[in-house]
Amino acid sequence: MYKLVLVDDEVEIRNGLTQYFPWNEIGFDVVGVFENGKKALTYIDTHAVDVLLCDIRMPVMTGLELAQELHSRQSKIKITLLSGYKDFEYAKQALSYDIKGYIVKPTKYNELYEHFSKLKQELDKADEEQHGRHGNDDNSTFNEKVIAAIRTYVEQNYKHATLEEAASLVRMNSYYVSRYFKEKTGQNFSDYVAEVKMSKAAELLKDIRYKTYEISEMVGYSHAKNFTRTFKKHFGMNPREFRNSREDERG
Structure with a gap:
């Protein structure tokens, strides 16, 4: 998921864009929502952000000022501006700040979906090229x-x-x-995680103080049945059989 920050001084727009648009479906995770550019910039200073969706006209720090500041830092954050019809001439000033696009308010679902789907493809391509x-x-x-x-x-x-x-x-x-x-x-990444968990579980099974369900929880399984199934798939025997076999070797 690419990390997206949303900035708009209107609470209705912030709520609407975060609650009713399927960001995850097209590859974005909304990691921050702010009411002005200054608060967004403070967040950006300490967090990784890939994409910024920002209103142009806001108190404290406008979207254009935020874009200008990020441009001066040579930031790689991709910026899309939200613009009212009357702001469009104002928005043209941002051309030198490498803005990815303008979306006119009130926002339309199809326009948002198309714009950010294309942006996702651009980011994927840039990742692979890099x-x-x-x-x-x-x-x-x-x-x-x-x-x-x-x-x-x-x-x-x-x-x-x-x-x-x-x-x-x-x-x-x-x-x-x-x-x-x-x-x-x-x-696969998931298979590697399971492999590491099973390796740790095998170590813990050597210690008879721990019960199987306790070891299951210790390596991240909330259900002992899932743990037992994965363990047997990995070692060819269930945890109890594994523990007994090790005891037989020692005996």
């Missing part, structure tokens, strides 16, 4: 670092590891990371 520009040696090193970072994240956070968090860590889109990880390792 990670395909490295030379053979550099590319190999880059790939190794990315995969190592993802593996380390999973090993340290196996209980609640998610593709979205891993993607955010390496600053890639989650859909792209899913394909990327499979291509470079030959293994």
Whole structure:
């Protein structure tokens, strides 16, 4: 998911755009909603943001001022401006700030959907081009670092590891990371997470103080049946059989 911030001083518009438009369906996650540019900028200073949907006319800091500030920082955030009919001449000033588009208020569902679907495609293409520009040696090193970072994240956070968090860590889109990880390792991300969980579970089963359902929870399974099924698929035996086999080896 690409991270999107919405900025508009009208509460009805903020609520409408966040609650009634299917951002997730087209690949965006609304990570921040603000009433003026200054608050949005404060958030952007400390959080990763890919896309900004921003009204032009707002108190404290206008959308145009926010776009100008981000442009001066050479920010890669893609900006779309919300504009009233009377603001359109004003909006033309933003041409030098690499604005991705203007959407006239009141917003229309089809126009929003089409605009952000195209923007999603542009972002996906840019992602692939960015990670395909490295030379053979550099590319190999880059790939190794990315995969190592993802593996380390999973090993340290196996209980609640998610593709979205891993993607955010390496600053890639989650859909792209899913394909990327499979291509470079030959293994699905979800399968790798399960593998790490099962490895940890096997270690814990050696300690007879823990019951199976406790180990299930410790490695991130809320239902022991799901844990047992995954464990048996991985080791060819259920947790009890695994524990007994280890005790027989020691005996």
